[in-house]
Amino acid sequence: MKITFIVPAIGKKPGKKYIGTWKMEPLTIAMLKALTPPDVETELFDDRIELINYETSTDLVCITVETYTAKRSYKIAQKFRERGIPVVMGGYHVTLCPEEAAEHCDSVMIGNAETVWKTMLEDFGRGKIKPVYQGNTAEYDIQPDKSIFTGKKYLPVSLVETGRGCIHSCDFCSICRFYESHYHARSHELIIDDLKRSKHDIAFLVDDNLVADHNNAIRLFEEITPLKKKWAGQGTLSMARNEKLLKAMKKSGCEVILIGFESLNPENLRQMNKSFNLAMGERDELVKRVHDAGLGIYATFVFGYDNDDERTVEEALEFAKKHKFYTAAFNHLLPFPNTPLYKRLREDNRLIYDKWWLADGYNYGELAFNPKKISAEKLSKLCRDARKEFSSARTVMSRGFASLGRTSPLLWGLFWAMNLRLGEEVDQKMNVPIGENLDELPK
Missing domain, CATH: 3.40.50.280 (Cobalamin-binding domain)
Incomplete structure (x- = not known):
């Protein structure tokens, strides 16, 4: 066979x-x-x-x-x-x-x-x-066989899975829908073995919320520490309340952690069912704690909720520039199928495409629905402009010097390479045709 x-x-x-x-x-x-x-x-x-x-x-x-x-x-x-x-x-x-x-x-x-x-x-x-x-959504007690990647030219980062799912129920998220808001931690033994097998010095710990269980995460970081690996992953700002967790992350080799701020607007956070962000205290202080621990932040924001307008995008950009984040993503909201967000927008007759992922003429970077306070076209442009500004030479230089004080010298080159590439790709990603037949196009 x-x-x-x-x-x-x-x-x-x-x-x-x-x-x-x-x-x-x-x-x-x-x-x-x-x-x-x-x-x-x-x-x-x-x-x-x-x-x-x-x-x-x-x-x-x-x-x-x-x-x-x-x-x-x-x-x-x-x-x-x-x-x-x-x-x-x-x-x-x-x-x-x-x-x-x-x-x-x-x-x-x-x-x-x-x-x-x-x-x-x-x-x-x-x-x-x-x-x-x-299939069962929880069992995954095997090691991946990466021999099938032989000869393929991927980014020089090893992906190592540490957990699946998330305990939260954000209304835009397909992951929490898939796992029904449950988090399934992977065996530490398998994770450590996986890291040891990794051919790259830098790893990305694949996990939608690596710090969902603080005690489990601390134990894992303590086991990773002797490997002397450098890694990045995904977490939440709530981890900044746990000093022991931050220290364990840094000691184990964490250089960058992706944090979904999503919005700075309290009403938007409530609408997306992410009001737990409101209970975490003052954002600036929590961000400072993460940076003081020597960790860079990959901040993500999403726009298109009912209280978003031109000002909310500008505020997020200024917030990201003020904190000199390692990098940041300014994305428009996308209604994934069978999520509460998708169902709400369809009931409100606000979908531009009923199934945007199958629609002829739909391109990456376009909105698939009509926001309340701003046009779909305008919001798409604002997200693009925020990415361009955050990736401008002036902003990258300022963020770069701040990053040098937090991350390992071994990762300085990665900062410049990553941010300059992301800046170059801003317009490349706009209007990519979804699903077009590409077989005869040069790679």
Whole structure:
């Protein structure tokens, strides 16, 4: 038996290379490779960095689908199915929209694959593959097999999973919908072994809220410390209240932590069901505690809630510049399917596209709904302008010198490379066509 794994691209402008910072290792594929028996031949086509060979000799195609890549995934699947090759689809989007995905493949995998992958392969081997496989969302006690990445040119950062899910219920988030607001910590033994296997000196700890359980996180950081790795991850500003946690993070090698501020407006935070941000005290003091601990902050903001206008975007930009964040993202709100946000906007008749991820003419960087206090086009431009300003040479220089006082000298080069690349990519990312057929375009 031979399985062909495919990672679809979001889209690409004609004649342009794919966005550099979007070329991370597809960790999901490495997990599936590890679950696959050794006597099964495997291959990987990553649509982001290479052409897909639609004439490859294979028995089964497996496509991992995100909402941004759904349209492209369905087009890829169609080409293989026209040859009579069955297609299995899984991923967050398939779990959120299983009926939609089922129209474009032979079998859908809902939830995590670890508990059902082997069963699916056995069924396929008998010629009796089922249309639906329901996986458990919590079990993932295996190590990824990254040998399938051999020869692929990804960013020089190792992805190491530490947990899945999140305890919060933000109304825009598809992750909390997928895991029903539960957090599932991974075994420390597996994490440490995974880090030891990593071929890069820098790791990104894949976890939507690495500090969801402070005690678990501290124990993990204490175990990571002897490895002398440098790493980044995702957390929440609430961690700044725990001095022991911050010290353990820094000592273990943490250089940058991504924090979702989302909004500085209290009413917006309440609307997005992130009012726990309001209970954390004064933001400036908490940010100072994180910086004083020697940790850089990758700050993220999202705009499009009912109290957003031109001023709220400007305030977020000024807040980010004042604190000289390591880097920052100024994003417009995106209604992911089957989230409370999506349902509310549809009920209010504010969606520009009912299914933006499948709509002809929808491009990356555009809003898929009408905000209340500002036009969709204006908000898209404001987000773009905030990114450009924060990535300007003057601002990067100011933030760079502040970063030098917090991060390891080994990471100084990374700061300049990362921020200069993000600045270059601001306009590259605007109006990327979602799901367009890219097969003949140069990579």
